[in-house]
Amino acid sequence: MISPDNAKLPETDFQSPMAELIQETLALTRRLFIQLIRRPSTLIAGILQPLIWLVLFGALFSNAPQGLLPGGVTYGKFLGAGVIVFTAFSGALNAGLPVMFDREFGFLNRLLVAPLQSRSSIVLSSVVYITSLSLLQSLAIIWTAALLGYGWPGVSGILLVAITLLLLIFAVTALSLALAFALPGHIELIAVIFVANLPLLFASTALAPLSFMPSWLGWLAALNPLTFAIEPIRAAYRGPVDLSTILFHAPYGDVNGYGCLTVLMVLTIGLFFLIRPILNRKLA
Amino acid sequence: MSVIHLEELEKSYGDVKALSGLTLDVPSGSLFGLLGPNGAGKTTALRILCTLLEPDSGNVTVLGLDALKDPCEVRKKLGYVAQEVALDKILSGRELLQLQGDLYHLRSIERNARIAELIERLEMGSWIDRRCGTYSGGMRRRLDLAAGLLHQPQLLVLDEPTVGLDIESRGKIWQILRELRSQGTTVLLSSHYLEEVEALADRMAIIDDGRVIAQGTPGQLKQNLGGDRVTIRVREFSDEIESEQVRRVLESIEGVSQVVVNRSQGFSLNLVVEGEKVLPKLREELQKAQFELFALTQSRPSLDDVYLQVTGKTLMDAELETAGQRDTKLERKKTMR
Ligand SMILES: Nc1ncnc2c1ncn2[C@@H]1O[C@H](COP(=O)(O)OP(=O)(O)O)[C@@H](O)[C@H]1O
Numbered sequence A: 001m002i003s004p005d006n007a008k009l010p011e012t013d014f015q016s017p018m019a020e021l022i023q024e025t026l027a028l029t030r031r032l033f034i035q036l037i038r039r040p041s042t043l044i045a046g047i048l049q050p051l052i053w054l055v056l057f058g059a060l061f062s063n064a065p066q067g068l069l070p071g072g073v074t075y076g077k078f079l080g081a082g083v084i085v086f087t088a089f090s091g092a093l094n095a096g097l098p099v100m101f102d103r104e105f106g107f108l109n110r111l112l113v114a115p116l117q118s119r120s121s122i123v124l125s126s127v128v129y130i131t132s133l134s135l136l137q138s139l140a141i142i143w144t145a146a147l148l149g150y151g152w153p154g155v156s157g158i159l160l161v162a163i164t165l166l167l168l169i170f171a172v173t174a175l176s177l178a179l180a181f182a183l184p185g186h187i188e189l190i191a192v193i194f195v196a197n198l199p200l201l202f203a204s205t206a207l208a209p210l211s212f213m214p215s216w217l218g219w220l221a222a223l224n225p226l227t228f229a230i231e232p233i234r235a236a237y238r239g240p241v242d243l244s245t246i247l248f249h250a251p252y253g254d255v256n257g258y259g260c261l262t263v264l265m266v267l268t269i270g271l272f273f274l275i276r277p278i279l280n281r282k283l284a
Numbered sequence B: 001m002s003v004i005h006l007e008e009l010e011k012s013y014g015d016v017k018a019l020s021g022l023t024l025d026v027p028s029g030s031l032f033g034l035l036g037p038n039g040a041g042k043t044t045a046l047r048i049l050c051t052l053l054e055p056d057s058g059n060v061t062v063l064g065l066d067a068l069k070d071p072c073e074v075r076k077k078l079g080y081v082a083q084e085v086a087l088d089k090i091l092s093g094r095e096l097l098q099l100q101g102d103l104y105h106l107r108s109i110e111r112n113a114r115i116a117e118l119i120e121r122l123e124m125g126s127w128i129d130r131r132c133g134t135y136s137g138g139m140r141r142r143l144d145l146a147a148g149l150l151h152q153p154q155l156l157v158l159d160e161p162t163v164g165l166d167i168e169s170r171g172k173i174w175q176i177l178r179e180l181r182s183q184g185t186t187v188l189l190s191s192h193y194l195e196e197v198e199a200l201a202d203r204m205a206i207i208d209d210g211r212v213i214a215q216g217t218p219g220q221l222k223q224n225l226g227g228d229r230v231t232i233r234v235r236e237f238s239d240e241i242e243s244e245q246v247r248r249v250l251e252s253i254e255g256v257s258q259v260v261v262n263r264s265q266g267f268s269l270n271l272v273v274e275g276e277k278v279l280p281k282l283r284e285e286l287q288k289a290q291f292e293l294f295a296l297t298q299s300r301p302s303l304d305d306v307y308l309q310v311t312g313k314t315l316m317d318a319e320l321e322t323a324g325q326r327d328t329k330l331e332r333k334k335t336m337r
């Protein structure tokens, strides 16, 4: 039997706005995960690449003189924090790609003619997706690093690692989504991602401490958001952290754990405010 | 009562004027055909109607709601099947419908029942669980139609729903549209196929250069034309110069009007005569001017004649004029959000 297409829906079908928002956000997130699982190359590359870094770079400096690095750690241990942060960072930097493809292929129009409770669900689903994905990748690295003998930050340490990564992921995701709506096409977006990736890694304390760098690079690294994520995590690997201890000596002054987290938080909030007008305009 | 009321819509893309004062009324429960050649402004009008695009000026009322002030309420009640089907290659058809159902906030039991019903109705069962990336044009269209119908809209809007489709898919879509109408759903479709509008629509409008230039039932429009339609050839394939000469001869005959050279049909000529009695005179005058009459066909007014009457060119010639001139990729990039 065919039901009439203009049959009125019964009144009991009313759902609260919050329930509707959750329903649409989950549905959109689910779509992103289906894409990921059916095309797992991004996931695999996202885990494999940092692992290769860890193994190769770790090996490269394994015979470096003892006591060269601050705190007397081996290079492998030093590198771990950098690679973890870099994994989360490059994962989050890709957040805008699915959105960009949806714009280009017109799928976004399908979402825009639908009576979404709020169009922020489109952005929200990307944030949920990329956050869980990046965290998952980082955890995989943390775990493998532990197996390789690079140490383990302990339970409270893991908490600090997770919080630091989350802040960084939120900030970078916001940036990437803004680019996805502001740039004209995926070619431009991929170019920006490509260009941003490695310089930000090299101009941070991921591969070498500030004390190894010439002063110009030291300045760059001390202003680089990645550094503010790397140092707390590195500290967590050294042992139980007291956030008030100095984590690095920047040219402009000493920075402690609170300082790092505050900078990341301000960055995240600032970026979300910065991208709001872009999203409002494009999703109005 | 009209379900859609578009009033004096204006829309430009940079220097290109897509709509110039378009006014349209779609009565409740009708299957309405919007006929016009490529570039006439059909897609622009439908995108405005479906709240995807804002007009530069004008009013849009849909189901009694002001679509410019209250787009979200309009979206709940309207189904839109776009000209370019945008599917997710990686998802299966069923997963796409599930996503669509969630975007329209259907309860999962109702959603799944509705999906099952539409799969059967549109005969999608054998391929619905395959990935959309593997679908043919016809499958994509059917799936997109199902997506548009999922939330049981009171109004369904389709933009050129059967362009380039296989006969089976086209037939299936036509059948569904007729069923919808008989159940009381208002259907608005755009098309540049005369046959499609002829076969489906109970009301129609002709749109050209961003304006509605005729509106009514197909029967009315044809009846209003009056006169007999005649097509003449002086040889199988004539040329421009000769056909212009013939045109001048014909125009001088009393009782002959609207002589048009039909470029895409081997320079045949279309004209309107006031009754049978003009024909002998017509033969005589042509003979006098040393033209042979290779063929003469008479016909009842068709929608093509209606189009010809209001625009001064045949629909096919209008199509040929714009063919290949539009860079749809660039246009899409420009309208991308
Ligand atoms: N994004 C765009 N940028 C520039 N011109 C456009 C764009 N979209 C449509 N046009 C132009 O507007 C006119 C109407 O287009 P459209 O509404 O797509 O007509 P139809 O659907 O009847 O083919 C055409 O001349 C077309 O070239």
Ligand SMILES: [Mg+2]
Pocket: B042, B043, B044, B083, B159, B160
């Ligand atoms: Mg069109």
